[in-house]
Amino acid sequence: xxxxxxxxxxxxxxxxxxxxxxxxxxxxxxTLMTHDVCGPPTIQIWKKEFxxxxxxxxxxxxxxxxxxxxxxxxxxxxxNVSILREFAKEYDLPNYFDVGTDRYKGVCxxxxxxxxFNLPGTVLFGTDSHTCxxxxxxxxxxxxxxxDAAFILGxxxxxxxxxxxxxxxxxxxxxxxxxxxxxxLHILGDITTDGATYRAMEFxxxxxxxxxxDERMTLTNMAIEAGGMNGIIAADKVIIDYVKCRTKENFxxxxxxxxxxxxxxxxxxxxxxxxxxxxxHSPDNRDAVRxxxxxxxxxxxxGSCTGGKLTDxxxxxxxxxxxxxxxxxxxxxxTTLVAKExxxxxxxxxxIKEILEKAGCEIAQPSCAACLGGPADTVGRSVDYDVxxxxxxxxxxxxxGSKKAGVYLASPLTVAASAVKGxxxxxxxxxx
Amino acid sequence: MEKIIKGKAFVLGDNIxxxxxxxxxxxxxxxSDPEESRKYGQYALSGTPLPEAGLPDGGVPFIKxxxxxxxxxxxxxxxxxxxxxxxxxxPFALQKAGAEAVVAESYARIFYRNSVDGGFIIPLExxxxxxxxxxxxxxxxxxxxxxxxxxxxxxxxxxxxALGDVLPIINAGGLFEYARTSGMLK
Numbered sequence: 001x002x003x004x005x006x007x008x009x010x011x012x013x014x015x016x017x018x019x020x021x022x023x024x025x026x027x028x029x030x031t032l033m034t035h036d037v038c039g040p041p042t043i044q045i046w047k048k049e050f051x052x053x054x055x056x057x058x059x060x061x062x063x064x065x066x067x068x069x070x071x072x073x074x075x076x077x078x079x080n081v082s083i084l085r086e087f088a089k090e091y092d093l094p095n096y097f098d099v100g101t102d103r104y105k106g107v108c109x110x111x112x113x114x115x116x117f118n119l120p121g122t123v124l125f126g127t128d129s130h131t132c133x134x135x136x137x138x139x140x141x142x143x144x145x146x147x148d149a150a151f152i153l154g155x156x157x158x159x160x161x162x163x164x165x166x167x168x169x170x171x172x173x174x175x176x177x178x179x180x181x182x183x184x185l186h187i188l189g190d191i192t193t194d195g196a197t198y199r200a201m202e203f204x205x206x207x208x209x210x211x212x213x214d215e216r217m218t219l220t221n222m223a224i225e226a227g228g229m230n231g232i233i234a235a236d237k238v239i240i241d242y243v244k245c246r247t248k249e250n251f252x253x254x255x256x257x258x259x260x261x262x263x264x265x266x267x268x269x270x271x272x273x274x275x276x277x278x279x280x281h282s283p284d285n286r287d288a289v290r291x292x293x294x295x296x297x298x299x300x301x302x303g304s305c306t307g308g309k310l311t312d313x314x315x316x317x318x319x320x321x322x323x324x325x326x327x328x329x330x331x332x333x334x335t336t337l338v339a340k341e342x343x344x345x346x347x348x349x350x351x352i353k354e355i356l357e358k359a360g361c362e363i364a365q366p367s368c369a370a371c372l373g374g375p376a377d378t379v380g381r382s383v384d385y386d387v388x389x390x391x392x393x394x395x396x397x398x399x400x401g402s403k404k405a406g407v408y409l410a411s412p413l414t415v416a417a418s419a420v421k422g423x424x425x426x427x428x429x430x431x432x
Numbered sequence: 433m434e435k436i437i438k439g440k441a442f443v444l445g446d447n448i449x450x451x452x453x454x455x456x457x458x459x460x461x462x463x464s465d466p467e468e469s470r471k472y473g474q475y476a477l478s479g480t481p482l483p484e485a486g487l488p489d490g491g492v493p494f495i496k497x498x499x500x501x502x503x504x505x506x507x508x509x510x511x512x513x514x515x516x517x518x519x520x521x522x523p524f525a526l527q528k529a530g531a532e533a534v535v536a537e538s539y540a541r542i543f544y545r546n547s548v549d550g551g552f553i554i555p556l557e558x559x560x561x562x563x564x565x566x567x568x569x570x571x572x573x574x575x576x577x578x579x580x581x582x583x584x585x586x587x588x589x590x591x592x593x594a595l596g597d598v599l600p601i602i603n604a605g606g607l608f609e610y611a612r613t614s615g616m617l618k
Contacts, residue, residue, distance in 0.1 A: 024597055037456075037459050037460075037519070038518065038520070040462075041462075041463045041464070041520065041521075044462075044463065044464040048464070049608045069460065074460060076460035076461055076462075077460045079460075080460060126518075127518055128517070128518050129516065129517045129518040129542055131518075143518035143542050144518060144542065144545065144546075145518055145519070145520030145542060145545060145546035145549065145550060146463075146520040146546075146550070147520060147546065147549045147550040147606065147607055147608070148545060148546075148549050148607065151549075151607055151608065151611070155611075155616075155617070159607075161597075193512055193515055194447075194511060194512035194515065194538060197512065197538065197539075197540060197541060198541050227512065227515060227540055227541065229541055282447060372451075372456040372517070373451075373455065373456045373457055374456060374457060375457055375460070376457070394449075394451075394516060396447075396449040396451050396452065397451070397452060397480075397481050398451050398452070398455055398479045399449075399451050399456075399516075401457075403479065403481055
């Protein structure tokens with residue numbers, strides 16, 4: 001029976017030869033990831049439900065990254081990190097990456113990749129909707145809540161319904177003025193925020209396999225913005241080499257059968273696409289940058305799991321080199337590794353960090369920061385009637401702080417061009 | 433599970449995301465401490481822009497100033513209710529506020545799972561769009577045996593989709609209770 005890559009991975013995880021969309025399965029989970037917002041309640045549910053004898057099913061498979069509310073004076077937020085720290089200590093967890101130590105990483109989805117936890121063919125659940133990011137590694141990954149995570153923590157198992165798959169094919173060379181963010185915002189505009197609910201989003205085509213690992217993660221990251229259960233890209237040599245540099249774990253490669261059944265297939269000619277934004281207040285509110293050109297801004301923001309990776313800052317640096325930003329512009333590297341790379345990687349002989357600093361950007365410490373608003377003292381948080389352009393993934397009302405603010409989502413190229421002009425600007429004004 | 437749920441309607445629009453249900457800044461509070469967790473009731477639906485809260489007129493806060501309990505037991509949404517983040521704090525907040533059910537045309541997957549697996553509130557699917565037919569404050573009655581919703585204020589009855597695969601989990605009161613009753617957990 002022909003199956004998609006998602007169906008094959010779920011079948012393997014459930015110990016079955018064949019699975020079909022709509023079927024409910026009990027899966028054997030390979031990795032469980034949690035963080036400071038959902039980890040503490042997950043631990044509390046696990047302790048309550050399993051009682052005194054609560055056991056972790058496999059502590060090598062539990063990965064905990066404090067990343068959401070890190071650099072804040074908020075006592076409750078800091079208490080949550082303390083709960084994680086004590087839990088990791090009590091159970092001697094090998095994969096806890098504590099704040100204030102040289103083990104601190106930052107944003108979980110990017111750190112999972114960097115630390116070699118993303119393994120093709122495996123099943124990863126995380127207490128975060130953007131857990132779908134890991135699908136860029138040819139694996140099944142999806143978000144769940146605290147109760148489901150507590151169940152996995154104690155049993156290593158969870159139920160899931162096999163999703164139908166939607167295929168998105170991008171062919172052609174990626175123009176210099178586009179990034180993966182433009183591709184996913186194009187899809188969102190086409191299928192809307194519930195266009196993939198309970199479905200897998202599989203990305204394919206020559207453009208996709210020409211993208212860097214970072215850029216592939218930008219695509220799969222935002223599968224959830226269309227309601228997708230998971231986003232997935234089959235692993236190729238780029239992914240295999242990346243993984244092998246980071247772990248000695250074995251992994252298995254899966255590919256969709258040519259005659260596998262899809263809910264739908266959409267094809268895009270990448271060379272014909274234009275830079276786009278998602279206007280307030282929804283990620284599917286797509287428009288061409290040129291149609292909103294000139295919109296006055298009060299803040300620019302480059303950061304998050306989807307928009308704070310090395311390639312995002314490299315893209316911004318291409319435009320910001322030798323320029324000055326006209327509005328406060330915040331740079332939030334997703335992880336400590338990305339922050340280090342900003343110092344090491346150069347463009348035209350100058351480090352990315354220096355380019356960004358000289359342009360007048362404020363560089364913050366790695367964390368989720370203002371992508372999701374956070375405590376009142378969070379760097380870059382929107383206030384009052386702010387008009388923000390951001391490389392993050394959501395612009396629902398209040399997402400970046402203020403309910404009254406308006407957030408435009410865009411590629412790092414578009415955000416950088418807009419930062420220089422102080423108004424929304426098409427990056428093609430800077431790139432020829 | 434109670435077969436009948438009665439209460440006043442609180443009507444919202446489409447795409448109510450988890451930041452509108454419980455803004456991220458409030459996720460720092462304990463969900464297990466009985467006193468502290470009341471804050472989730474206090475801030476439930478506080479992220480919804482006021483003009484869009486309590487339709488059709490809007491401007492109706494779900495929770496009155498300084499309180500943590502709502503007078504509305506049944507939330508009527510449109511499509512894609514609960515989209516956005518994975519925070520289980522969202523259905524938890526609605527439960528803490530005193531809501532018992534949401535009726536919407538469709539749900540985002542994680543919110544739906546969290547509502548069911550955590551045993552917080554019952555997520556019901558309406559067969560048609562209802563947030564333009566029901567007004568905030570209308571007296572509703574949901575019958576879970578016949579899968580109907582009756583608007584006592586207007587006298588009209590609407591069909592709901594059967595709960596299907598998740599009914600045993602809802603009947604048990606959540607995933608852990610279901611796993612224990614089915615013998616998966618001791």
